[in-house]
Amino acid sequence: MLLAYIDETYKRGNEFWVSALVCPADSIPAITDALDSVVESAVAKFPEVGEDAELHGYELDAGSGHWEPLKQKPRARVGVYRDAVETIASFDDFAWFRGGLIESKVAWGDSNDPHEWSLKFLLELINNYATSNDQHVLCICDEVQNRDIYREKLQHYRKQGTGGNNPSKLPRIADTLHFAPSCHSRMVQAVDMVTYVLNRNRHPAENERTRAFYADLWDVLKGLRHRGASRHWPY
Template sequence: MLFAFIDESYTKDRYYVAAVLVDADDLRALSAAVARSAEYAAGYGVELGTEFHAHSIMSGRDGWEPVQGKPRAAIAIYRDLLRELSGLPVSIYIEGVDVPRLNARYRYPDPPHLVTLRHVLEDLQQAAAMRGDQVIVICDEVTDQEAHSKKFGEYQLIGTPGYRSTTLSRIEQFMFADSRQSPGLQFADAVAYLYRRRDAHTESSARTARAVEDLWAVIRPRARKARRWDP
């Protein structure tokens, strides 16, 4: 059995969904990796048990106040978290969309979250099929999760739209969970935020831009797919 942990990151003009795919036998290793990163962060004064949330780390909020105004410390913690993830036998899938182009191309476009989530589910379907396995999908909680669950049910009945149409037969369960209780979702958040920062944000300083690229280089070997769809 495979498990996929999904989270999103977005701006007004770009939307991204990232999935971290892992075998059930490696879930303990996933939790242990987050625990090690928590110990590392504790060395900077961050309380053990603080949720790894990329925006909070970089802004020094929600328990990450010890690194507020200390970008080198925040980046060091972020890098350590990504190194832990890159050392695991995981596969990463990232799907993005250009929102203005989406709205310009279609008269009644689907919401960007739905579009990117659908594309990631299609990626997971293909990955599970290649392994001859089933996958349980766990998404971070969102306000419109009931609508997403309803759409997933429709996909399994009539198939996803587009040229990769599939009934997602390899996805055994589709659910939402609290990221505070899920190491997998915290890893997915770190990946989604970083790719959004890299693809949709123009950094104000060359040093920060290099730091973003350095962080992406840590996780790139685990990325099986990372793209932005420009309709």
Template sequence: MWLAYVDESGNTGTNLNDPDQPIHWMAAVLVPEDQILTIRQALDGIVASVSGVDDSAELHGSELFGGEGPWRGITPSERIRVYEEALMLLGDNGCEIAHASVDKRKMYSSNRRDLHPHILAFQFLAEKLQRHVRSQNDPMKQRALIVADESDENNHYQLQLLRSMQDGSGGIGKSIALTNIVDTVHFVESRVNRGVQLVDLVAYALNRCCRIWEKREAGDSVSAGDVTLEEMVEDLITPYIRTWRVTWP
């Protein structure tokens, strides 16, 4: 069975017109159940290798990349090393990635303002997970359990949505039954769960790279740090994305 660790990036709640966060991203890192402890111990070791940072420090994408929170005062090169070594664990441990994204600008300019981008992204991601695990040849990989970062605003709605979709009666618009997603959504505090922290790094990198690409298209300059992040996404994330990638709508 897979554990599907889920987190988001670019969440502005019901504010659909934030120019700094135009896309709501939700990502999942699927970890084979026999690799969960290995990844947790490896991430613990990566954090412990940084002088001046507490061993329990959280790996949070925006803080790690920007040098904030527990990563304040750590050199950019050291923070990039930590980010890169963490992402390398994906390929080293047979992990796979799924993601869904919602363009809030298009929602704002249409008649879809009543829909919450977080709930939409969660449904799209759950459907992608369902299709992916159902297609596996190995019976041991045809089930997934979702473990997600706590979000007080949306926890209840995600639980209700998943349950109704498992029963084949719910979902927004045309949806599919989640017959291969087991149990419910298990919410945990990200600060105590390395799996959720790992997917946070993935979600943040995907979100930021999307904005970097928009900068390039507009002819704006891109920082050296952003170029490095682009390279990490290309080398360490993109090869393991297993689902359809187009932003909705």
């Protein structure tokens, strides 16, 4: 069984992406332990950070939330972010998939949901990957609004197909979409971290050092990107 951990990122009115880290279920304990060690190392160096600190891209970038005690220590936050991303990238059985909608290039009405479209593209990619590996995949998502709507959409795809250029009834997607709070899952935190790197790659910061840092992290994630795939609309 494969597990797909899913998170969203967007720049409102411009682009919307839903991203997934996929790996075999039996790899989860080792990955979780490794990310626990990243946080434990950070707490040992900076005791002002709580032992319950979560790994979140925006919080580490901004020095907010669990990482607010390091707000005035950007080098420390950069170090933790790098450690986490390098840890994630070190697992060869991870694959990274991205489904997106370029909202700025479509005539988009208020009744349309960019998360729904991005998620559909992502599920098609994940289904293809599971098929090629002769596996089924269970999808675990970070908590978002409209959870029941996305579960209903998955059931619709199973009956009617996803439509478009790559129609599929997603036979390799197991069960329903499961939503989990990030505080209870290092894996949900892991996909948050790489999804934020995706956002920063698509929308580089004005600060030169920040741009260079996220460009470097994007390069660190090259192996995960190549083992996965990306699809967005319009092409």
